[in-house]
Amino acid sequence: MSASISRWAQLSKTLLFRYGLAILVTAVALLLREILDPYLGNYTPFITMFPTVALLAAYVGLGPSALSVLLGLFGVTYWFIQPRHSFVFWHRPSVLIATVVYLIFGAVMVLGGEWSRRSRLKLRRTRVLFETFLDNSPGAEYLKDESGTYVYANKTNKTRFTSDFIGKTDFDIFPQAIAQQFRDNDLAVLRDNRPREFTETTDESDGVHTWLTVKFPVIDADGKKLIGGKSIDITEKQRAEDALRTASAQFRRFLETAPVGLVRFNRDMLYLDANPAYAEMVGLPLEQVIGRPLQEVIGAEAWQKISPHIDRVLRGERVEYEAILPYPFGSRHVHVVWTPDLDGSNHIVGWIASVMDVTEAKRAEEHLHKVEKLAAAGQLAASLAHEINNPLSSVINALYLLKRHSAMDEHATYLVNTAGSELERVARIVKQSLSYYREGSTQQPVDLAMLMEDSLQVFSEKIRHAGIEITKKLTPGTSILGFADELRQVIDNLLLNAIEATPDGGRLIVCVRSSLDWANLTQLGVRLTIADTGVGIPRESMARVFEPFFTTKPEKGTGLGLWVVRGILAKHGGKIRIRSSWHKPKSGTIISILWPSQASTSQGDALSRSETAN
Ligand code: ADP
Ligand code: MG
Numbered sequence: 347m348s349a350s351i352s353r354w355a356q357l358s359k360t361l362l363f364r365y366g367l368a369i370l371v372t373a374v375a376l377l378l379r380e381i382l383d384p385y386l387g388n389y390t391p392f393i394t395m396f397p398t399v400a401l402l403a404a405y406v407g408l409g410p411s412a413l414s415v416l417l418g419l420f421g422v423t424y425w426f427i428q429p430r431h432s433f434v435f436w437h438r439p440s441v442l443i444a445t446v447v448y449l450i451f452g453a454v455m456v457l458g459g460e461w462s463r464r465s466r467l468k469l470r471r472t473r474v475l476f477e478t479f480l481d482n483s484p485g486a487e488y489l490k491d492e493s494g495t496y497v498y499a500n501k502t503n504k505t506r507f508t509s510d511f512i513g514k515t516d517f518d519i520f521p522q523a524i525a526q527q528f529r530d531n532d533l534a535v536l537r538d539n540r541p542r543e544f545t546e547t548t549d550e551s552d553g554v555h556t557w558l559t560v561k562f563p564v565i566d567a568d569g570k571k572l573i574g575g576k577s578i579d580i581t582e583k584q585r586a587e588d589a590l591r592t593a594s595a596q597f598r599r600f601l602e603t604a605p606v607g608l609v610r611f612n613r614d615m616l617y618l619d620a621n622p623a624y625a626e627m628v629g630l631p632l633e634q635v636i637g638r639p640l641q642e643v644i645g646a647e648a649w650q651k652i653s654p655h656i657d658r659v660l661r662g663e664r665v666e667y668e669a670i671l672p673y674p675f676g677s678r679h680v681h682v683v684w685t686p687d688l689d690g691s692n693h694i695v696g697w698i699a700s701v702m703d704v705t706e707a708k709r710a711e712e713h714l715h716k717v718e719k720l721a722a723a724g725q726l727a728a729s730l731a732h733e734i735n736n737p738l739s740s741v742i743n744a745l746y747l748l749k750r751h752s753a754m755d756e757h758a759t760y761l762v763n764t765a766g767s768e769l770e771r772v773a774r775i776v777k778q779s780l781s782y783y784r785e786g787s788t789q790q791p792v793d794l795a796m797l798m799e800d801s802l803q804v805f806s807e808k809i810r811h812a813g814i815e816i817t818k819k820l821t822p823g824t825s826i827l828g829f830a831d832e833l834r835q836v837i838d839n840l841l842l843n844a845i846e847a848t849p850d851g852g853r854l855i856v857c858v859r860s861s862l863d864w865a866n867l868t869q870l871g872v873r874l875t876i877a878d879t880g881v882g883i884p885r886e887s888m889a890r891v892f893e894p895f896f897t898t899k900p901e902k903g904t905g906l907g908l909w910v911v912r913g914i915l916a917k918h919g920g921k922i923r924i925r926s927s928w929h930k931p932k933s934g935t936i937i938s939i940l941w942p943s944q945a946s947t948s949q950g951d952a953l954s955r956s957e958t959a960n
Contacts, residue, residue, distance in 0.1 A: 368410030403459025415452035607701035629675025847880030882928030
């Protein structure tokens with residue numbers, strides 16, 4: 347059907363067809379006049395030609411209709427004008443007038459028809475152009491009247507929603523809520539009488555779509571007010587924007603939560619960006635870092651250390667270094683990686699730094715190193731002590747026998763005594779070293795309060811002699827799991843140190859009770875405290891008191907007491923803390939040990955902390 351129509355349309359355009367049609371129609375008109383001839387006679391010879399020419403002029407065009415006028419002229423003159431069968435039409439005025447009128451009418455028809463045909467065609471072309479233009483627009487374009495009834499909707503509307511918009515309102519097409527939203531916006535445009543922009547939504551099979559809509563008042567040819575609208579589906583764009591926003595927020599969070607300092611510098615060594623971890627490292631709020639020169643933020647001293655690397659990274663090298671940087675707010679040991687920052691065309695526009703604060707790690711590493719060294723030393727000391735112990739006993743025994751020997755003069759006796767006291771000193775050292783490293787035997791509940799009582803009993807004579815007043819705060823039955831003789835050695839060493847440090851008339855407070863860990867208040871444990879009003883520990887000694895052989899008592903000290911204490915506490919999971927003041931008359935030392943309740947014993951180093959108060 348459509349094929350035959352288009353063939354017809356094709357055919358109707360050919361010259362031959364159009365002229366043929368004109369000839370045919372003219373012939374029919376002449377035939378009709380011939381049929382009517384018995385009724386009309388010589389009157390109105392052109393009568394059938396008027397509508398014929400008018401029709402041809404209107405629909406077939408200038409040439410064919412002009413041809414029809416001429417054919418009509420000749421045909422009518424020949425067949426219907428007296429004298430018939432001749433081409434004479436001027437011998438009677440009435441016939442001449444009729445002929446001239448016919449020709450004038452013909453000319454007017456032909457020209458007028460052509461003119462109207464052309465403007466009709468032009469109008470159609472314009473309409474088609476506009477319709478294809480609007481139908482090809484990817485947006486939805488539409489016109490509604492004041493009541494909201496569609497007078498135009500383009501293809502996008504029709505393919506996306508329904509094929510018939512015209513004559514309907516949004517309420518006929520869309521769900522109530524969505525139609526209401528459209529209508530509200532339409533009314534806003536009518537009220538304001540100016541173009542307005544809206545974000546509108548529709549609910550489609552693949553979910554909610556967002557449209558960016560412009561609506562504007564339109565006055566049509568009749569002066570009627572309409573609402574014009576143009577909506578573009580921005581769902582994809584918006585989804586992409588949302589995704590981008592989420593991605594960049596996630597990325598931001600990465601930067602913000604990274605425990606590594608991340609920084610971007612430009613070629614002028616200004617901070618372009620930095621994350622909170624970095625700001626914390628340099629001890630400044632982020633706002634005081636970004637935009638400022640590197641040198642200003644890290645200080646002159648740190649700048650000196652890192653500036654040689656800047657040339658390298660700006661030359662395109664990846665630079666990695668470790669340094670102790672004296673930042674203005676405290677020195678940090680950092681591991682740094684610098685990578686050149688490139689722009690789109692691979693020019694170096696600055697560099698990106700990742701700065702890892704390894705201060706704690708380094709400290710822990712050093713500590714571990716020290717502990718390992720100490721453990722090795724302890725092991726060696728213990729085995730040496732063990733080896734020395736037997737010959738030592740023999741020598742002491744021999745000296746004892748020698749002293750009783752009658753044949754010794756005064757000088758010999760003096761020498762033997764000196765040798766004896768020196769050897770006793772050696773014996774003390776050996777005894778303490780031996781206990782540091784002892785394996786085997788299982789741990790048992792040890793009543794610390796009882797242990798303390800025993801120790802005080804042993805030292806009672808010494809304490810009385812030194813004129814020291816004792817205060818005891820012992821909760822009976824406060825026990826931990828451990829080795830009694832080693833814990834006894836801890837108490838003995840601490841008590842002895844306190845007694846030796848305290849002058850005549852001083853005070854000693856000992857305390858054993860259940861307690862919370864001060865550093866972690868959810869941790870229960872047992873606390874032992876020994877406080878004295880002795881000379882105190884100067885700041886410079888404080889750092890060294892746990893070192894083996896560190897002593898301030900050259901006469902009677904071994905410098906092994908606290909070292910042994912620490913070793914034993916490590917085995918028992920105890921934490922020791924020393925606080926001391928060495929300013930007279932308020933000098934004194936408080937040593938406190940905490941055994942956490944479920945402390946895993948026999949592993950790790952005693953967490954020791956010490957501080958000096960002035
Ligand atoms: P020693 O007692 O043999 O000197 P320690 O390891 O027991 O060795 O102690 C090391 C040093 O710590 C002591 O020489 C002393 O200077 C200091 N010290 C320890 N305890 C106290 C205390 N309660 N008061 C003052 N100084 C102390
Ligand atoms: Mg001691």
